[in-house]
Amino acid sequence: DAAASATPAAEPQLREFSLTASEFDWQLMDDVTVRVWGYNGQMPGPELRVTEGDTVRVHLKNDLSVPTTIHWHGLNVPNAMDGVVGLTQAPVDPGAEFTYEFVAKPAGTRWYHSHTDPALQVPMGLYGAFIVEPRVPTQKYDRDSTWILTEWDQELTPEVAAGRAAPGPRDSLLRGGELGTDFFLINGK
Numbered sequence: 001d002a003a004a005s006a007t008p009a010a011e012p013q014l015r016e017f018s019l020t021a022s023e024f025d026w027q028l029m030d031d032v033t034v035r036v037w038g039y040n041g042q043m044p045g046p047e048l049r050v051t052e053g054d055t056v057r058v059h060l061k062n063d064l065s066v067p068t069t070i071h072w073h074g075l076n077v078p079n080a081m082d083g084v085v086g087l088t089q090a091p092v093d094p095g096a097e098f099t100y101e102f103v104a105k106p107a108g109t110r111w112y113h114s115h116t117d118p119a120l121q122v123p124m125g126l127y128g129a130f131i132v133e134p135r136v137p138t139q140k141y142d143r144d145s146t147w148i149l150t151e152w153d154q155e156l157t158p159e160v161a162a163g164r165a166a167p168g169p170r171d172s173l174l175r176g177g178e179l180g181t182d183f184f185l186i187n188g189k
Helices: 170-172
Strands: 014-029 032-039 043-051 055-062 071-072 096-105 109-112 127-133 151-152 183-186
Touching: 014 043, 014 183, 032 043, 043 055
Parallel strands: 014 055, 043 127
Antiparallel strands: 014 032, 055 096, 071 109, 109 127, 151 183
C-alpha cells in the first residue's frame, strides 16, 4: 500500500554543502575532551541528506596541517570525484579547496570519509553520514534516526596522525603497533 500511495519527490535539485576539515577539541563525555579532526567543527561530520537524482555539490576546504580528500562510500560517482588519493584524485593540500560534484545515486544510507591516509584520518573523525532518499518513497516512517558507531583511541592524537609524534606506549607496545579502543562512540559521544 505504501508504494502505491507514494508521492514522487519534486524534480531533482542542485544541493550544495560546504565541509571544512579542521582540528578542534571534542567532548566525548563530561570529563573527557580530546583533540580530533572533523568537518564543520563536529565529529562525525554533518549528515548530508539528499534525494536520489539530485545533483550534489560539496565544497571541501582543508584547514588541517596535512592533505585530505573525501570519498563517497557506496555512491556511484565519476572517478574524478571519488576522492581516492593516488588513484582518482590528487590530495587537497592544507589551505586548499576542492569541489566535488555528482548525481546522488543509488538511494540508501551511505557515508563519506577521508581517503587520504584513511587508517588514521577516519579514526581521527573525518567521516559522516550521507543519506540518499528514494525519489519515489516506498514506505512512510514516524521517525528516522542515524546512528554512527565508532571507536576512539586516546593515544591517536593529531600529532601521531600527522606523523609528528610516535604512537603512545599502549599502541606501540601493548597493542603491537595497532590502534586500540578506549571508548565506543555513538554519534561521536
